[in-house]
Amino acid sequence: VNYVKNAWYIAAWGDAIAPGKMLARTLLDVPVLLWRAMDGTLAALHDRCPHRFAPLSLGKLTEGGVQCGYHGLSFDGLGHCVGNPHGPLAAALRVRSFTVHEKHHAIWIWMGEARADLSTLPDLAFIDVAPATAFSKGYLHSRGNYQFYTDNIMDLSHADYLHPNSIGGGAMTRTKARVEEDEQGVSITWLATNESLGPMMDAVLNLNGAPADIWTEVHWRLPGVMRLVHGGVAAGRPRYEGVNNINLHAVTPETPTTTHYFFAATRTINLHDAAFNEQFANTRQRIFATEDKPMIEAQHDRMGGREFWDLQPILFGIDHGVVRVRRKLEKQIVHETNQGATECPSPAIATNK
Amino acid sequence: VNYVKNAWYIAAWGDAIAPGKMLARTLLDVPVLLWRAMDGTLAALHDRCPHRFAPLSLGKLTEGGVQCGYHGLSFDGLGHCVGNPHGPLAAALRVRSFTVHEKHHAIWIWMGEARADLSTLPDLAFIDVAPATAFSKGYLHSRGNYQFYTDNIMDLSHADYLHPNSIGGGAMTRTKARVEEDEQGVSITWLATNESLGPMMDAVLNLNGAPADIWTEVHWRLPGVMRLVHGGVAAGRPRYEGVNNINLHAVTPETPTTTHYFFAATRTINLHDAAFNEQFANTRQRIFATEDKPMIEAQHDRMGGREFWDLQPILFGIDHGVVRVRRKLEKQIVHETNQGATECPSPAIATNK
């Protein structure tokens, strides 16, 4: 299995790791130990001691880094051995480290061999400007390949069938989407006029089923970060009178068959209503956990481990975004594989970039 | 793994699918969606949408068929797409369908490529004529290859050792069976005179251990339907004075290592005694669930996934029926495989016959 590696993935929400705490999590098939020092600094190492292969995450944090709980070797945040009770601090005594960067409430990790490039970190400024009472976020460990979770967002027509009581109102199905592609991403836009909003947005706008103008945009960035804007207003009224939900959906493969799913939601109405915020967050969590997740897990199971294209899916216009994203991922994986082969062979023990 | 495919298997008991309900069940490694329309009509489709491979069973029944719960495509009972909100009803947009037929309280399914042949449906008329108070049936999902469950019935000498407190009385072991074979099946008959009945039949006949004449016949039909007649009478008395149990044992492979086991029981005594019927059914269910099933599952596990013949079993006279059935299945699988290769190549999307 291949993944895009030279790219930013969300490893965890920032508040999942308090100062002085560790978090062990498998990312792209690699067991990773994340920790935050008392001064807030983050570090990420391959979660395996090079001595006899105990997980470092079973050890403890010390001032200088992490100490293996089995035989006491210590490593700093760059993977250098800084304490060896049993011999010298040989240069070979290293653990692979990964660059991490905290932004937009999230801890981002770069798993590839190439130099981590902060300029490619997705811009999720909408998260930073949202007041706490108009912001919620969550995490779900999910079964199924991560691409199914991307497919699910890139083709929002599913809302009309899977979420008819909350998000779907039929407009996504009736509206032709515009798909655009650039170097780093794929965007898809649905613009609908005089259409039906889903029950939730209809209630927020007090439309009682009256027609609305609706805009929905998904911006997918390599390898799996999606910003979703969904907004509506009474038909014919200017867009600034309407309401927007601006959400994040981000996937990080754990293994070929399991996915870390991160999501966050902001909005442009009831900005300071904490009770509304909580209810809104709970509803979103419930929809994903009881409607999307079971469907995607079942879809994954039904394919029995076979490749998407091998099963010859019969695709429609609604799948344009899905196809573009899948092709872009495949192309990028081929690109990285070729680059890796000709330019930067992976060292036996990788160094921190 | 190969199975006999051009043959009738029980997919479910008829009352397992009420009008307007669906049942998802894997048969011969294929996920199948069964449903019954409000008018009673049955249908069976490959339980996988050809669009993005969601299980159709997560959708809902509509008047015209089943609607996928993910993106709303609808298919009728023959697998034709009858509703596509995202494009035309292209001919390619089909799901494989299977012929089903309801008879003898059971829903029979034909999984192969050849035309379903009703003339080969096993005759289980004994089930139809039994009054409700002399009939019981059941279903058990069981671990282990389906052939072990057939072996178990084709060699009833096991009753003397596995069921000494209920069915076995020693007579099966002491009686040489006669095995006969025809085009579609194998029959095995044990005729014992002046012998010991098992405790259950002894009690029914009030013999208190007095000798009996006993007849036991198993008629196995391809691929896994067995009619079992077990009867007895006080030694020397005419057979029509005795009691018969006429039972069905039917196996349908779910996967190479799991089996759908269907059973039914009728009898020729106490025909209208509902309490006796219930007690009788409970006893049978208990025997199978706590004596046969654990032994067969352990036998399957002990073989560690290796083939029966590869382990070089040491067989006796009691295994004649077992061997005949296994050979007949192997021969039929080879026959179908050869036929398939030369005569009827499987289409990409199979049509309903």
Next chain:
Amino acid sequence: VNYVKNAWYIAAWGDAIAPGKMLARTLLDVPVLLWRAMDGTLAALHDRCPHRFAPLSLGKLTEGGVQCGYHGLSFDGLGHCVGNPHGPLAAALRVRSFTVHEKHHAIWIWMGEARADLSTLPDLAFIDVAPATAFSKGYLHSRGNYQFYTDNIMDLSHADYLHPNSIGGGAMTRTKARVEEDEQGVSITWLATNESLGPMMDAVLNLNGAPADIWTEVHWRLPGVMRLVHGGVAAGRPRYEGVNNINLHAVTPETPTTTHYFFAATRTINLHDAAFNEQFANTRQRIFATEDKPMIEAQHDRMGGREFWDLQPILFGIDHGVVRVRRKLEKQIVHETNQGATECPSPAIATNK
């Protein structure tokens, strides 16, 4: 996967099998049925009937041996068929038997084809001379390859990091061990003077942290039996004034990824204090179950099924014993494999030696 086969493994503690009882346990990937006759005699057979492969352990013990619960075949302790209700006692009708021998409270089993050699049974006389109030033993079914459990004892420096609140005091890390090897085993000795004992031994000796002289010796015998002596005395005092713990650690592979772990403890202080003995045993059990076992299981998982050497461990002086034992096991396995190929081909049905 290969194991050393012509050697003694502990199959069970003696009191795990009462007279007239059976015990089914997989050893070296082989399902084994152990039983003890009413007269105390032990037997061990391959736990699979040669007829249709039911586990014999689902049958029952009779006077002459074990009777299969499926079709009634009986086998004696040497695997000879002594009862066949369905045919003659053919010579081919045999089950592989294994030599077992009870000593030092344990039931030892010889799984190889070569003649069992009692002269190679490890000498654990210290177990026999311990009074009941200074003896305890236990068994734990553990995840992970058995060699990790041997590694754990051959490198006791781990106690300083994994067990700092009980056994470890830092001395093991600071002391260079002497490793010796002979035909059948590897010995490792740590001798420390003027050093810190771990908290438990410190308390037993009432040292309150005062320096001690410490001796620790592990004698490993092929294939996985370790006698561990750990003792201490106030620094400068003669050794006979001190206290010794003499323990057994023995591993028997169940499968490549699971291990039977047997342990026993004796001591030379408070010999007749039953309460102390119980507390001591409970503490040891807790340490192993909550500190060693989780670490070793995590280590095993982290290696993802890959071989120890393939992962290129970075080893230190503390690993001398580990390396010697691993090399000796590998050498012995190669030796047995070569011998088997040239001298004693395995018969289809092995005979009891």
